[in-house]
Amino acid sequence: MSEAAIDINAIERELRQMWQEQATHPDAGGQAVIRALTLNLIVRAPDDGWAEQALAVAPALTAQHPNRTVIVIDRPGPATELQANAQALCTLANAGRTQVCGEQVTISARGAPAGQLASLVLPLLVPDLPVVLWAPGPQPFAQPLVQRLYRLCDRLIVDSTTFADPLRELAELAAFEQTANGAPAVSDLGWTRLTSWRELTAQFFDTRPFLPHLHRIDEIVIEYAAGNRPNPVAALLFVGWLASCLKWTPLEDAVGIEGETIQIYLRRPAVGVGPAAIRLVSVAIRPVDRAGVEGLARLALRAVDNQQAEFVVELTSDAGHACTRATIAGAHPIERTATIDRPALADLLNSELRLLSRDRTFAAALHLAGGLARRLALP
Amino acid sequence: MATPVLDNPLRAGLRIGRTPEPCTMVIFGASGDLTSRKLVPALYNLARERRLPGGFSVVGFARRDWSDDYFRDLLREAVNANSRSGPVDPELWASFAQGIQYHRGSFDEADAYTSLAERLAAIDAERGTGGNRVFYLATPPDAYPTIVAQLGAHGLAHSNGWTRIIIEKPFGHDLASAQALNAEVLSVFREDQVYRIDHYLGKETVQNILIFRFANGIFEPIWNRSHIDHVQITVAETIGVEDRGGYYDTSGALRDMIQNHLMQLLCLVAMEPPSLYDADAVRDEKVKVLRAVRPLSVNDTVRGQYGPGSANGLPVRGYREEKGVSPASQTETYVALKLFIDNWRWAGVPFYLRSGKRLPRRVSEIAIQFKAAPTMIFADTPLNDLDPNVLAIKIQPDEGISLKFSSKTPGQPQIRPVTMDFRYGASFGVTSPEAYERLLLDCMLGDGTLFTRRDEVETSWALLTPILQAWAEGPPQPFPNYEAGSWGPAAADEFIARDGRSWRRL
Ligand SMILES: NC(=O)c1ccc[n+]([C@@H]2O[C@H](COP(=O)([O-])OP(=O)(O)OC[C@H]3O[C@@H](n4cnc5c(N)ncnc54)[C@H](OP(=O)(O)O)[C@@H]3O)[C@@H](O)[C@H]2O)c1
Numbered sequence: 001m002s003e004a005a006i007d008i009n010a011i012e013r014e015l016r017q018m019w020q021e022q023a024t025h026p027d028a029g030g031q032a033v034i035r036a037l038t039l040n041l042i043v044r045a046p047d048d049g050w051a052e053q054a055l056a057v058a059p060a061l062t063a064q065h066p067n068r069t070v071i072v073i074d075r076p077g078p079a080t081e082l083q084a085n086a087q088a089l090c091t092l093a094n095a096g097r098t099q100v101c102g103e104q105v106t107i108s109a110r111g112a113p114a115g116q117l118a119s120l121v122l123p124l125l126v127p128d129l130p131v132v133l134w135a136p137g138p139q140p141f142a143q144p145l146v147q148r149l150y151r152l153c154d155r156l157i158v159d160s161t162t163f164a165d166p167l168r169e170l171a172e173l174a175a176f177e178q179t180a181n182g183a184p185a186v187s188d189l190g191w192t193r194l195t196s197w198r199e200l201t202a203q204f205f206d207t208r209p210f211l212p213h214l215h216r217i218d219e220i221v222i223e224y225a226a227g228n229r230p231n232p233v234a235a236l237l238f239v240g241w242l243a244s245c246l247k248w249t250p251l252e253d254a255v256g257i258e259g260e261t262i263q264i265y266l267r268r269p270a271v272g273v274g275p276a277a278i279r280l281v282s283v284a285i286r287p288v289d290r291a292g293v294e295g296l297a298r299l300a301l302r303a304v305d306n307q308q309a310e311f312v313v314e315l316t317s318d319a320g321h322a323c324t325r326a327t328i329a330g331a332h333p334i335e336r337t338a339t340i341d342r343p344a345l346a347d348l349l350n351s352e353l354r355l356l357s358r359d360r361t362f363a364a365a366l367h368l369a370g371g372l373a374r375r376l377a378l379p
Numbered sequence: 380m381a382t383p384v385l386d387n388p389l390r391a392g393l394r395i396g397r398t399p400e401p402c403t404m405v406i407f408g409a410s411g412d413l414t415s416r417k418l419v420p421a422l423y424n425l426a427r428e429r430r431l432p433g434g435f436s437v438v439g440f441a442r443r444d445w446s447d448d449y450f451r452d453l454l455r456e457a458v459n460a461n462s463r464s465g466p467v468d469p470e471l472w473a474s475f476a477q478g479i480q481y482h483r484g485s486f487d488e489a490d491a492y493t494s495l496a497e498r499l500a501a502i503d504a505e506r507g508t509g510g511n512r513v514f515y516l517a518t519p520p521d522a523y524p525t526i527v528a529q530l531g532a533h534g535l536a537h538s539n540g541w542t543r544i545i546i547e548k549p550f551g552h553d554l555a556s557a558q559a560l561n562a563e564v565l566s567v568f569r570e571d572q573v574y575r576i577d578h579y580l581g582k583e584t585v586q587n588i589l590i591f592r593f594a595n596g597i598f599e600p601i602w603n604r605s606h607i608d609h610v611q612i613t614v615a616e617t618i619g620v621e622d623r624g625g626y627y628d629t630s631g632a633l634r635d636m637i638q639n640h641l642m643q644l645l646c647l648v649a650m651e652p653p654s655l656y657d658a659d660a661v662r663d664e665k666v667k668v669l670r671a672v673r674p675l676s677v678n679d680t681v682r683g684q685y686g687p688g689s690a691n692g693l694p695v696r697g698y699r700e701e702k703g704v705s706p707a708s709q710t711e712t713y714v715a716l717k718l719f720i721d722n723w724r725w726a727g728v729p730f731y732l733r734s735g736k737r738l739p740r741r742v743s744e745i746a747i748q749f750k751a752a753p754t755m756i757f758a759d760t761p762l763n764d765l766d767p768n769v770l771a772i773k774i775q776p777d778e779g780i781s782l783k784f785s786s787k788t789p790g791q792p793q794i795r796p797v798t799m800d801f802r803y804g805a806s807f808g809v810t811s812p813e814a815y816e817r818l819l820l821d822c823m824l825g826d827g828t829l830f831t832r833r834d835e836v837e838t839s840w841a842l843l844t845p846i847l848q849a850w851a852e853g854p855p856q857p858f859p860n861y862e863a864g865s866w867g868p869a870a871a872d873e874f875i876a877r878d879g880r881s882w883r884r885l
Binding site for chain 1: 391401434473475878
């Protein structure tokens with residue numbers, strides 16, 4: 001199809017018509033069909049596979065954030081190819097409930113210049129609603145379409161678990177986030193996957209008697225599941241998070257890789273001694289073999305000075321749950337089994353779409369992790 | 380004294396709230412219906428959503444001769460049957476059940492409390508619960524004073540951690556009994572340790588009333604006597620008295636529903652904005668509403684009792700034929716009443732409240748009816764043909780908010796009412812937690828906002844007790860006066876028609 005065949009007005013007409021049909025469709029069963037769009041989602045899909053994934057998560061996204069999705073399949077190629085189609089999608093109506101509907105427009109392109117794609121996407125956005133750009137796959141910042149669009153977006157979502165060169169791209173992500181400074185806000189689905197781990201870790205210290213130990217951590221060991229392409233980004237973000245919450249600062253020249261283990265040292269304020277005193281926290285991040293698991297597999301925080309204490313979160317052998325254990329010298333270990341989400345892509349996106357502004361906790365963690373990644377990526 | 384919020388530096392930016400400190404919940408009446416149907420499923424779901432800390436423990440207190448294992452199995456079955464998340468996840472349950480114990484004893488038996496104290500101390504040592512306790516009174520109401528006194532006598536009202544007590548409804552059956560119960564409870568516990576449950580406040584849509592009013596700028600300016608004609612609050616049930624006949628016959632709709640649930644809804648729609656969202660600031664404003672209610676007269680009430688009829692197409696018996704109910708019972712199963720709030724915001728605006736059993740639909744809603752347009756400029760439509768604007772806050776079952784306004788009919792010169800609907804379930808694809816989940820968690824976190832304070836309970840009883848007395852002293856009513864499955868007695872329709880208004884058709 002030639003590029004002239006894409007007529008924005010025709011797409012809008014098509015969508016309007018679909019709404020009318022929905023409203024009078026016998027399956028609507030007398031239930032009102034509600035068009036209550038809450039945002040625009042632009043997906044920059046590097047290939048058909050990602051476009052399919054984006055279509056596959058659309059119903060789940062619509063259920064929580066009815067939206068207009070514009071999927072751009074942005075394939076490289078010598079000859080320019082462009083076509084577009086639209087559909088409205090309604091989430092399954094529970095008996096007696098109103099249907100919620102969203103809209104999808106797919107623009108399939110090959111070798112099209114970013115400027116041309118952007119000129120198609122922009123008029124398709126519903127006015128006065130937030131715009132989110134989701135750019136899965138490696139090297140999001142190197143994509144001309146992303147470079148072209150991000151300034152117009154309220155949020156840019158990337159996924160560090162899909163990075164090809166994880167350390168280098170993590171450093172880029174951190175640099176981008178800092179420069180953007182909230183415009184757009186940046187989300188990383190790799191960080192979203194850490195939510196349960198952060199929650200379980202934080203919960204230890206909601207218990208008053210455990211809180212003092214948090215300020216005396218000396219040693220951290222993080223194990224992450226690695227296949228043939230180890231991606232330590234999640235573990236680095238986790239360290240970045242702890243360090244930024246607890247005001248630890250990395251010892252810049254003491255960051256290194258020994259075999260497969262990443263070794264990091266951070267300064268932490270010493271507790272109970274003179275104000276200038278500092279102590280070191282040693283962090284080891286290592287890959288382990290865990291079939292069927294992505295991301296973190298186990299983490300342990302230890303305090304050895306003064307009273308010994310250890311806090312462990314680990315996946316159970318079937319990886320369906322997490323076991324948390326707090327061991328304080330001289331007391332019964334306190335253990336429990338907890339659910340740990342292995343969230344689907346749609347859950348991760350939904351959770352980021354819920355945020356309205358810059359996630360400052362993430363920004364601080366990313367800043368620190370990005371610094372570490374930069375050191376580690378040096379030849 | 381509320382627990383100071385712990386300064387956990389890892390909490391900032393986490394997407395779920397704080398978890399309570401490890402504690403032990405002692406459930407009195409643990410072999411009863413409430414425990415199996417609501418409390419333990421709620422606790423399990425909290426654990427499942429990682430809202431409970433490691434070490435959290437439950438001790439069930441009742442008379443039956445049960446073992447820990449038997450009790451755990453029974454609760455597991457109860458969760459399987461009643462939890463909104465379906466059957467238990469075996470691994471999670473195993474970990475949760477480790478913290479459950481059964482304590483056999485009678486409420487009036489001193490030794491049972493001595494051994495309870497020992498048991499709690501042992502749990503503190505083994506499971507790190509640090510002396511933190513919640514006592515939950517899920518017992519017949521006449522046991523409340525006994526248990527409270529025994530807890531006091533055995534030094535269980537205070538510990539080296541925090542101690543709180545949750546008291547179920549009914550809280551008293553008139554002003555004097557509510558005051559007496561408060562006096563007994565407060566001779567042992569401080570008010571900030573006492574959490575009186577009204578499970579309506581745990582419903583998300585009820586909490587949403589405050590969000591709707593005070594997080595939106597456009598409604599508050601018209602939320603007053605200049606713009607509102609009247610307010611209707613309806614809580615309709617389709618069920619009869621089930622197997623609670625014996626209890627219900629001593630209570631009735633005014634005590635069972637109006638005094639607590641409908642009065643709470645009234646407070647939430649009518650209150651002034653609190654200066655902050657904090658337990659006492661919110662409850663202060665609610666009490667001010669109750670204090671401003673003009674004393675009620677019996678002439679502002681209508682009573683009803685259902686006779687035989689049908690429900691869901693099946694014949695059902697009348698109230699007087701229910702198990703445990705006196706065949707000559709004068710207990711009301713339906714109440715409608717009108718009240719006025721004498722303050723600057725509401726002077727002259729009637730609030731109509733109604734609640735009944737065996738009505739055609741289960742529905743709870745608050746409807747704000749606005750005044751009509753002052754004059755009609757569309758010649759073809761007389762003013763009295765126009766439906767007024769109504770903002771309906773639906774609490775159950777289809778939670779949401781709808782606004783009715785007039786619109787032009789396509790192609791014709793006519794004006795028709797249309798409804799703009801916001802449905803909670805459709806806009807947010809997640810299921811809401813059960814009321815008890817929210818309330819149990821809030822109590823463990825030390826947040827009393829959604830619980831009723833002493834003065835709230837007493838002020839509400841003070842308003843309604845004269846009606847109860849007048850009814851008791853008045854002539855017997857020609858009960859039954861409405862058919863099961865109808866919208867209540869004809870007298871209720873006449874009652875509101877006298878004011879030139881009508882009940883909303885629901
Ligand atoms: N059920 C509900 O859905 C519901 C809803 C709202 C409010 N409530 C309120 O919640 C409270 C409990 O309701 P429920 O339906 O669970 O009551 P229930 O089924 O009658 O249970 C009462 C429990 O109290 C125990 N008990 C009674 N006397 C005792 C004594 N002297 N010593 C030790 N244990 C004693 C019984 O245990 P043994 O038989 O083993 O002695 C039983 O476990 C009531 O105040 C009710 O108004 C209930």
